[in-house]
Amino acid sequence: MGNGEGSGSLSRRALLQMIGSTAGSAAMYQAMSSLGFAAESTYPGPTELPGAPKGASILILGAGMAGMTAAFELRKAGYKVQVLEYNARAGGRNWSLRGGDSYTEMGGLTQQCQFDKDLYINPGPWRIPYHHRGMMHYAKLLGVPLEPFLQVNYNAYLHSSHAFGGEPQRFREVKADYHGHVAELLAKATRQNALDASVTKEDQEMLLESLRQWGALDGNYTYVASDAVSERRGYTKNPGGGLSARPVPSKPVALGDLLGSGLWEALTNGDVFDMQTALFQPVGGMGRIGEAFGRELNPLIRYNSKVTEIHQDDTGVTVTFTDSRTAGPEQTLRADWCLCTIPLPVLAQIPMNVSQSLTSAICAVPYAAAVKVGLQFKRRFWEEDEHIFGGITYTDLPIMNIGYPNTGFQSGGKGVLLGAYMWGMNAMQFTAMTPQERVQKVVDYGSQIHPQYHKEFDNGVAVAWHRAPFTMGCFGMWTADTRSKHYDDLCQIDGRIALAGEHASFLGGWQEGAVTSALDAIGRLHTRAVAQGRA
Amino acid sequence: MKGIFVMLLILASSVQADSPAFTSRAAIGSLNGEQIYDHICQGCHMPGGAGAIAAGTYPKLAANKKLVSWQFVALTVLNGRNGMPPFGQPVHHEQSRATHLTDAQIADVVNYVRSHFDNNFKTTVTSKQVTGLPHPTAELMGPQ
Known part of the structure; x- marks a missing residue:
């Protein structure tokens, strides 16, 4: 996605529309990728920002991949760095839900994850292609071990409820x-x-x-x-x-x-650049990267901080915030510069004195619905009965994907799989349900592929990204039109404020987009800071 | 057969407003205003139009004076607002993708919201009026 639709896009859109209306969205994604919407990283190699003005300071909003990449590099460059984070943890969408974790979505419904020790799901990103060199660099730097993510498993299923009597192939x-x-x-x-x-x-x-x-x-x-x-x-x-x-x-x-x-539609999922072997996942869950970053930057990050206003003047930026748990009294922090990685649906509602063009850009990007559901089963029947070790089953059922754990093979005891990864209208409808209803429906649908589901089901968690309190959506959705009108404005430094995050990248929805946009933005901020000296 | 299936879904969801059944892509086009709210809108605006507050806010639709302008509501559903995705059928499209609602459905859900959740606006909107408003210009591309 995101590289823009060139001339002839009408016929291409018509083709995509035809595929999307007749087939599963896996086919849609595949078609988009092969038609040039997928993009590769521009990670330039380890960052060097020499000559930071003495005493220069920066305030970073958001401790996700973009914010922490920036914080790490700017601290190294000699800046005084402070980070405000809405959540009580670091990572943002880089996140794993594990047994004992609790998650409260917008609307107030709370889920207690009851997975066994060491079992988890990644509600957000779950794979790192080898060519996402920024992500690979920081995982290595932070000492987070990686293991293979099996995108293609020849023994996993392709399933259509309308073909072969509903039998998965x-x-x-x-x-x-x-x-x-x-x-x-x-x-x-x-x-x-x-x-x-x-x-x-x-x-x-x-x-x-x-x-x-x-x-x-x-x-x-x-x-x-x-x-x-x-x-x-x-x-x-x-x-x-x-x-x-x-x-x-x-x-x-x-x-x-x-x-x-129609099963042929899913055959090339592993052939597209973003999905080609080798892909990786952090041992213990994607969230290990955010956690490691958080430990590294711990003294800099102020958690449970909800930003309520961003105000710049000739000499710096003042950010007003409250305690996100108690909505307590407003506090302020001030710095020479501000890197704002707040997701756009949230940022659009925060008063900020920037140009009309940047304001328009912030309001121009709708955020995707996506839902992931983790299911714990009493045994790893997909391995024991069906000899499926990792990888993904694609289906035209609303659950769209079943992701098998790429780790812990043949271990005894319980197992957790990704029972659904859905987007579009499927995700919107599941978002409108309670978490319990989502889990129940995913178990019901999944049992059409794995008859063991009902007997072996233990417990589950369901994350609907439109109800995620810290993002209000999964990622920014651009069109060719909005890209040409707003993308450059979104990325330009406005006075003393710059934006970063996957929304400010051509790698929409990928962590690499967050990393590369942060490095790009702080490089430009640094140049400006050096040119201006401190004040 | 398909018609019967749709009928059953409609019956099921009408007795279970806060616990919507899942509707196939093909059947989305058959949902009325109340069902659209229950199946889609309440994902963010919450059951009963209660809205929600976290890092940002999903506006409360219940007893909301801003809904006095049906144009405001219809344009928001058609074209989205901030992070809210557009639900209008893009221009230059011969047929709707399943993520879009028809103009008649948008009129219906606008009328539903403006006459429920402690809203009591007397004017109603027609499909034709919705058709007369600006629609999205391009298709949104999907996820990873």
Whole structure:
């Protein structure tokens, strides 16, 4: 998302609309990514800000990834840094919910997370692509160990409630059959001379050989049940040792059934740049990064602080705040500069004397609905019964995704999976429910894929981002139109105030957007501070 | 068959206003004003239009004098406001995506809110009046 829609965007939008209306949103996301809405990091390498004016100070609003990245680097550069944070913890959307944690959403409903020790979900971001070099850098710097995040699991499911009698299909089978049938068709077209105008005779020989390999075709370039095909899609009975050893090949699904199922839409989810191997997750939960940052910066961060006004004058910035728990008396802090990472739906409601263009930009970005639901089960049946170790199942049910834990494999006792990760209208409707209703519905829907759900369900937590007290939404949604009108204004320094966060990036919804926007903003603030001296 | 399913959903949600059933994307277009409130709006504006306060505020819709202007309410639903996503169907779109409401539905939910939750504004809005207001210009792109 976010790179903007160029000319010809109408037809592209129409295509996306068609995909979005007929298929799951996983397909929508995939289509968006492949059409150039996904973007890579511009992380420039470790930050150096030499020559900070003696005694220069900065006030940072928000102790999420953007705010703490900035605080870390500016402290290192010699600035006097203070951070105000609404929550009682550091991290912002970098957050894990663990057993014993309590979470109160807007509206006042509180959930007590009852997961067993060491089990968690990440209500916000859950994966770090290897090329998000800013995130990788700070995880390393903070000593937060990483482990693989399994984006693609060939034994996880693709599921359509309208195809194959609602039976989930293994990713491996759908992928092998789709490639096999397409290879067969293309081989047929080649051999019937349909490609003579496009491919030389010599290249046609190479093409046919490559299709045979790519699609596991037989000697006649057809895709039919065979040992070779079972090596791709799996066996009805796996090869083994001894007298019970003989494998039984499996039978491919017919092309028409496959195309009609729509399951092919999810095949390329792991092929897009943001989702390509290797991806990582912090050991113990994504929140480990925010927690480590918080410990590192602890003396600088003032928690439970709700900003109520931001006022700049010729010599500095004064921020007024109250205790977010008690709404106690107003207090103020002052500094030469201010980096504001407050999410835009919140910031839009805080009085701040900046230009009309920045004010307009702050009000121009709606925030996405997203819901994640963590479910604890009495045993890891997805591993024990179905041999699914990590990865993601995609479904056209409202739950949209099931994420299996990428850690703790084969451990005894209970297990927690991500029972739903939904957005769009699905997420809005689940946001409108109580947390208990959300969990119940996710269990009900998920049981269509895993019949063990009802018997094994233990407890769950549900986070609806529009009700998150500190963000009022999951992330900023830009359009080509709003980007061209407002993005630069949002990122420009206004007097002594600059904004940062994923909303001020082309990596919308990614932590890397927060990190790179913070580094970009403090680089410019630093230049200005050096130019002006302290005052 | 689909019609019967929609009917059942409507019946279910009308007896359980604060505990909305989930409605498929296809059936969203069949929801009336009250159901739209229960299924979508109350996610932020809360049951009964109570609103909520945290780092920022979801405005309380109950007994809210600002609702005197139906244009204000309809424009907000159509185009969003601050972090609130737009629900109007973007111009340049032949057909609605499931995340959008029709002009008739927006009129209906505006009328519902302005006549419930201790609001008692007598004027009602028509679908045609909503159609006459500015609509969003572009599609919002989705999440990670």
